[in-house]
Amino acid sequence: MAVLETPRASHRVRVRRTPLTWLRGGGLSNLLFAVPLLFVFGAFSWWPIVQAIVMSFQKTNLVTPALFVGLDNFARVLGDPLFLTAVRNTGYFALLALFLGYPVPLVVAVLLSEVRRWKGLFSALAYLPVVVPPVVAVLLWKFFYDASPTGVFNVVLGWFGIGPQPWIQSAASAMPSLVLEATWAAAGGTIIIYLAALTSVAPELYDAAEVDGASVWQKIWHVTLPQLRGVLLITLILQIIGTSQVFLEPFLFTGGGPANSTITILQLIYNYAFQNSLGGNYGAATALSIMLAVFLAVLSFVYFRVTKAWSTN
Amino acid sequence: MKSAFRVATAGIAVVATMAALAGCTAPKPAADNQKVSISVVSLIPGSKQEAFDAFDAQVKQFEKANPNITVTPQEYEWTGPTFAAQLAGGTLADVYTIPFTDGKTLIENGQLADITSLVKALPYADKFNPKVVNAVQDSKKNFYGIPIAAYGSALHYNRALFTAAGLDPDKPPTTWDEVRADAKQIAEKTGQAGYMQMTQKNTGGWQLTTATYARGGRVETTTNGKTKVTLDNAGTKDALQFLHDVRWVDNAAGSNFLFDWGSINQAFGAGQIGMYTSGSDIYTNLVQSQNLDPKDYGMTVIPMKGKNAGTLGGGTIATVNIKATAAQKAAAVKWIDFYYMKKLTNKSAAVLDAKTLDASAQPVGVPVLPVFDKKTLDTSRAWIKPYFNVPIDQMAGFSNGILSQVPVGEPSAHTQELYGALDTVVQAVLTDKNADIDALLKSATANVQAIVDAG
Numbered sequence: 001m002a003v004l005e006t007p008r009a010s011h012r013v014r015v016r017r018t019p020l021t022w023l024r025g026g027g028l029s030n031l032l033f034a035v036p037l038l039f040v041f042g043a044f045s046w047w048p049i050v051q052a053i054v055m056s057f058q059k060t061n062l063v064t065p066a067l068f069v070g071l072d073n074f075a076r077v078l079g080d081p082l083f084l085t086a087v088r089n090t091g092y093f094a095l096l097a098l099f100l101g102y103p104v105p106l107v108v109a110v111l112l113s114e115v116r117r118w119k120g121l122f123s124a125l126a127y128l129p130v131v132v133p134p135v136v137a138v139l140l141w142k143f144f145y146d147a148s149p150t151g152v153f154n155v156v157l158g159w160f161g162i163g164p165q166p167w168i169q170s171a172a173s174a175m176p177s178l179v180l181e182a183t184w185a186a187a188g189g190t191i192i193i194y195l196a197a198l199t200s201v202a203p204e205l206y207d208a209a210e211v212d213g214a215s216v217w218q219k220i221w222h223v224t225l226p227q228l229r230g231v232l233l234i235t236l237i238l239q240i241i242g243t244s245q246v247f248l249e250p251f252l253f254t255g256g257g258p259a260n261s262t263i264t265i266l267q268l269i270y271n272y273a274f275q276n277s278l279g280g281n282y283g284a285a286t287a288l289s290i291m292l293a294v295f296l297a298v299l300s301f302v303y304f305r306v307t308k309a310w311s312t313n
Numbered sequence: 314m315k316s317a318f319r320v321a322t323a324g325i326a327v328v329a330t331m332a333a334l335a336g337c338t339a340p341k342p343a344a345d346n347q348k349v350s351i352s353v354v355s356l357i358p359g360s361k362q363e364a365f366d367a368f369d370a371q372v373k374q375f376e377k378a379n380p381n382i383t384v385t386p387q388e389y390e391w392t393g394p395t396f397a398a399q400l401a402g403g404t405l406a407d408v409y410t411i412p413f414t415d416g417k418t419l420i421e422n423g424q425l426a427d428i429t430s431l432v433k434a435l436p437y438a439d440k441f442n443p444k445v446v447n448a449v450q451d452s453k454k455n456f457y458g459i460p461i462a463a464y465g466s467a468l469h470y471n472r473a474l475f476t477a478a479g480l481d482p483d484k485p486p487t488t489w490d491e492v493r494a495d496a497k498q499i500a501e502k503t504g505q506a507g508y509m510q511m512t513q514k515n516t517g518g519w520q521l522t523t524a525t526y527a528r529g530g531r532v533e534t535t536t537n538g539k540t541k542v543t544l545d546n547a548g549t550k551d552a553l554q555f556l557h558d559v560r561w562v563d564n565a566a567g568s569n570f571l572f573d574w575g576s577i578n579q580a581f582g583a584g585q586i587g588m589y590t591s592g593s594d595i596y597t598n599l600v601q602s603q604n605l606d607p608k609d610y611g612m613t614v615i616p617m618k619g620k621n622a623g624t625l626g627g628g629t630i631a632t633v634n635i636k637a638t639a640a641q642k643a644a645a646v647k648w649i650d651f652y653y654m655k656k657l658t659n660k661s662a663a664v665l666d667a668k669t670l671d672a673s674a675q676p677v678g679v680p681v682l683p684v685f686d687k688k689t690l691d692t693s694r695a696w697i698k699p700y701f702n703v704p705i706d707q708m709a710g711f712s713n714g715i716l717s718q719v720p721v722g723e724p725s726a727h728t729q730e731l732y733g734a735l736d737t738v739v740q741a742v743l744t745d746k747n748a749d750i751d752a753l754l755k756s757a758t759a760n761v762q763a764i765v766d767a768g
Contacts, residue, residue, distance in 0.1 A: 062401035063635065064423045081760060147568035169570050170744050255513045257571055259741035270394075275515065276729040277393035277415055282401070 056287040061280075073287035077272075083288075085260050086268040092175055093264060094243040101183040102239055106232070108187065109194030110220055123195065127188035134185065138252040141181045142168075145253075168253050171261035178249040178262060186242075190235055197231040198224065233307050240303075241296050265292055349382050349644045351637070352406040353652070354389035360601045367673035374665070375651050382644045390575070393515055393729060400424060407637045408645045413628045414723050416448040416458060425457040426633040431646040432456040437658050440685050444720070449630050459646075461653035463628035463682040465715045466523045466615050467593040468492070472707065473609040474587045478502040485613040485710050489528075489555055492588060492616065496565040499587035506567025507587045508559050509580075510739065513573040517739040518732025519723075520590055522625060524552035526721045529619035532731060533724040540726040542762040544735065545754040548619075553742050553750045561746045570743040578603050590615055592627060593711055596679045596703060607703065612680075613710025614718060623721035626682070657684060660696045667700035678703045680712045687716070726765050734761050 017025075056073055060066035077083055112122055129137065144152040145167035154164040168174045205223045214222065225232070247266035250256055256263035256271070263271075265288065273285035355368045372384045387406040396415075399405045411419065419425050432438050433456070441460060449458040472482035478499040486492040496507025511520045522532050530548015534541050560566040572580065578595060580586050582603025593612065599605040615624060631653055633645040655662035667677045678701030683690040705712070724731055734757040741748045 061422055061424065151568075164568075166568070166744075169568060171741075254571055255573075257513065257736070257740045258744040259737050271733075274394035274397045275733055277391075277396040277400075277411075280397045280401070 052286045052289060055282055056290050057283070059283050062282060069283065073281075073283035074291070076281070076284050077288045077291070080268075080284075082260065082263060082268055086263050086265045089175065089260075089262060090244060090246065090264045093179060093246050093262075094240060096176060096179040097182065097239065097243045100179055101186065101243075102236065104183055105187045105190035105235075106194055106228075109191045109198060110224060112191070112195060113198045114216075123192070126191045129185050130188035132185070134248055135252065137185050138181070138249065141184075142253065145177055168262075169258065171258050174254055174258060174262045178246075178253055181253075182246070182249050190239075193231060193235060194228065197228050201227040229310065233310065237300060237303050241300065244292065244296055347381065347640060349640045350385065351382065351408065351641050351644045351648060352385045352387050353408040353645075353648055354406045354410060355386035356388060357390035357598065357602060358388045360388075363673040364601045364675050367670050367675050370669050370673070371652060371666070374669075375648060378651070379644070379647060382647065384648060392574070403636060405634055407634045407641050408631060408648055409634065410461070410629050410631050411458070413448040413460075413630060414728050416630050417725070419632075420449075420451050420457045424635060426635045426637060426642060427455055427457060428459075428633050428642055428646055429455040431643060432459060435646075435650055435654070437654070437685065440689070442683055442685055444722075445628060445684055448628065449632075458630040458632035459649050459654065460684050461629050461631045461649070462594060463626065463684055464592040464594040465682055465711075465718070465720065466527075466590060466625045467612050467711050467715075468588060468590055468615050469581065469595065469599075470588045470611045470613070471581065471584060471586065471609055472611045473584060473606075474499050474503055474505060475611070478507075478587070482611055482707075485611060486588075486616065487613075488616045489618055493555065493559055493563065493565075496559055496587060497563040500563065500565035500567075503587075505585050505587060506569075506580075507563070507565035509566050509569075509572065509577065509586050509589050510556060511572050511574060511577050511589070511591070512736060512739045512743065513571055513576075515729055515732035515736060516573050516577075517737075518735030519625075521549065521552060521735045521739050522724065522732070523590055523615065524555070525549040526623045526625050527615045527617055528552055529621040529623075531621075531721075531724075532735075533726055535725070540765050542726075542731070542758050542765055544731075544738075544758040544761065545751065549754060550750055551618075553738065553754075556739065557742050557748070557750070560743050566743065570740060581605070584609070593680060593682070593715070594629075596708075597676045600676055608707075610704065610707055611710070612708040614714035617718060623719035624715070625723060626720040627723060628682075628684070656697075657689065657693050663693050663696045664700075667697035671700045671702055674702070676703045677701055678705055680705075680708050680715075682715065727761065730764050731761050 022028075055066070057068055057070060058066040059069045059072070108126055112119065112126065115122055132140075146152065146154070147164065147166045147169040148154070149158070149164045151164065151167070153167065157163070157165065166173055167177045201224060205227070206219055209219045209223050245266055246264050247270065250262040250264050250267050251270065254262045256267045269285045269288050269292075272288065273280040273282055356364050368386060372386060376382060376384060389406065389409060391411060396405075396411070416425075438456075442463070445460045445463055449456055449460055451457065468485065470482070470485055475482040475485075475495070478495075479502060480495055480498060486495050492508060499505060499507035510524070511517055525532055525546065525548040528548035528551050530543075530546040530551075532542070532544055532546070532549065534543055556566075560570075567585065569580070569585075574591070577586065577589055577591070578598055581589060582599050582605040596610060596612070599610065600607060617624075631649045633642050633649075637645060651662075656666040657663070670677050677697060678694070681690070738750075738753045738757050741753055742750065
């Protein structure tokens with residue numbers, strides 16, 4: 001044992017750092033290089049997170065001194081009748097986006113990958129909505145969604161003998177309308193990711209499938225999708241996280257209406273903080289933000305644990 | 314890992330030190346003759362260039378009279394959410410305006426600057442209408458702002474749509490039944506919304522409260538300091554039933570049911586709405602920002618129905634940023650006196666203001682309610698009568714009727730939350746044909762009462 005311990009002890013002596021060795025080893029210059037990064041992350045990312053956690057236990061209007069109120073803010077949020085409505089609406093948005101928004105980019109990417117001519121043009125057209133500023137896109141779609149018979153979509157429907165639809169002016173159709181626009185606006189980014197992933201699929205696999213007499217659909221099902229498995233799993237969790245934080249569409253299109261039918265968790269957070277001009281309930285807003293962040297962190301952790309085997313095998 | 318921890322610790326120490334150093338910069342008090350800069354709110358974003366020119370001209374007049382003060386105008390539109398963010402973020406101008414609704418609570422919360430000594434030095438400090446000045450004072454009668462304008466509720470109507478629908482624009486409706494009949498006729502003849510109300514960002518509740526008062530209802534009652542929320546009163550039910558019938562029976566409410574103050578003004582300015590209710594002070598916005606042709610504008614009083622019917626009144630307060638230095642506070646009150654108040658109390662100032670606005674083709678002579686008393690108001694309006702350039706005759710229905718209506722203040726307890734809860738009810742009635750008005754109001758009453766009871 002003694003024989004074994006001696007070299008370990010000497011090793012420990014060699015690597016032990018004192019301020020002097022740290023300085024001689026270039027520690028100071030390393031620190032100086034890291035300071036801007038630490039400052040930026042500290043000031044704009046970590047510090048606000050710490051502040052938000054502290055604020056979730058406070059009653060404050062950000063002008064007069066804050067008061068610690070324990071878990072009151074969390075109780076207030078959980079007791080708010082709108083909380084369940086917001087959770088339900090957010091889940092509904094996520095579900096609709098999953099059925100509509102998730103497969104669309106994949107289908108478009110697969111189709112685009114099969115295109116032989118004008119591929120660049122089609123890719124650019126598919127990506128175009130992403131470069132339109134989101135607020136401009138929403139204003140544009142507000143014209144499309146005009147519920148009067150002269151609204152763009154209603155005129156188009158009229159060509160097929162279908163009467164004017166209320167779109168965002170009805171509790172029943174407001175949320176699907178928001179998902180439709182959100183899908184249009186975001187699909188381009190995901191299409192590009194899928195197109196990039198598709199280039200990594202070995203052509204030999206398609207050749208082998210063709211030799212085996214596979215049809216186009218069989219090639220997609222048995223070659224393309226399994227090869228994209230890793231990317232698909234990542235985009236799925238990103239979509240779930242993204243849709244759980246949906247804010248822009250309900251805020252700009254409907255303000256959470258009609259009659260709270262599109263109020264989402266982030267819109268509720270916004271309302272807690274800013275709806276009341278007299279100084280919002282920043283404590284409740286941060287409490288709900290923390291709850292959402294913890295939920296998404298746990299969800300992501302579980303998701304990656306569950307899908308680890310699928311993405312590696 | 315230890316190394317990383319040390320680096321992180323050192324980084325945080327650096328950040329903390331920098332933050333501490335930044336915090337060491339304290340404002341120094343200014344001497345009387347020292348140069349002072351203040352920022353003041355000007356016009357709402359999107360106003361016409363002529364309006365900004367007129368404002369800039371007034372800034373120059375002020376700076377000429379007060380050479381040690383520099384004024385920086387800042388575009389501003391009061392909305393609940395943006396105001397809350399600006400207040401919390403400390404980005405409000407040194408002089409800004411708020412509605413009467415918020416005065417009391419902001420004073421109680423310690424969010425407004427105490428400008429008592431500065432206001433009391435003004436010659437008209439003890440001449441304010443007691444009901445109006447109450448909005449800017451605490452229980453010790455200290456001043457936290459200056460009331461600069463008071464308004465009543467009004468029914469605004471588009472004369473062009475009235476004419477197109479075969480109605481006489483000089484005979485606006487005087488009862489709610491007439492409002493409904495005219496709205497139906499406008500919708501049938503022009504295809505536009507005959508009547509609509511605001512529904513979003515707490516304005517739906519604000520206007521439903523207006524409609525409730527007009528039918529004799531009240532949304533809150535306070536006895537021995539205890540507030541009872543009474544959203545399920547007969548007046549509110551009647552107002553919602555009216556809205557339901559306009560929308561679902563007459564199909565006269567158009568197809569857009571998500572409006573706030575700005576967007577309904579925009580729709581009205583674009584000729585998409587025949588009638589709507591709002592404060593009596595919106596003419597300037599409609600002309601400056603919404604390109605409304607003045608000859609198309611008409612304003613009358615809101616019809617009163619039943620016992621205890623009243624008109625919801627309100628107004629605007631000019632306040633000083635709580636973060637302003639003593640010198641800035643003094644300069645700020647001077648600006649408020651110059652820009653908002655002198656034209657109400659001093660003939661030469663009133664004429665200069667009217668001349669400046671008229672030269673830039675900005676509205677002069679829009680009917681207002683008295684901040685002091687009716688006699689002072691009439692006198693100040695007589696001074697500038699030669700410069701009136703707004704279609705006063707088209708507002709005669711309001712001017713002749715408003716002072717005979719009973720003014721009722723806004724609900725005092727948790728006003729914004731109450732309005733927000735009513736937004737949902739108004740939207741439900743307009744978008745769901747089978748909306749259960751009683752159930753909606755019962756639920757909203759319980760929710761708001763819980764907020765009021767929680768304090």
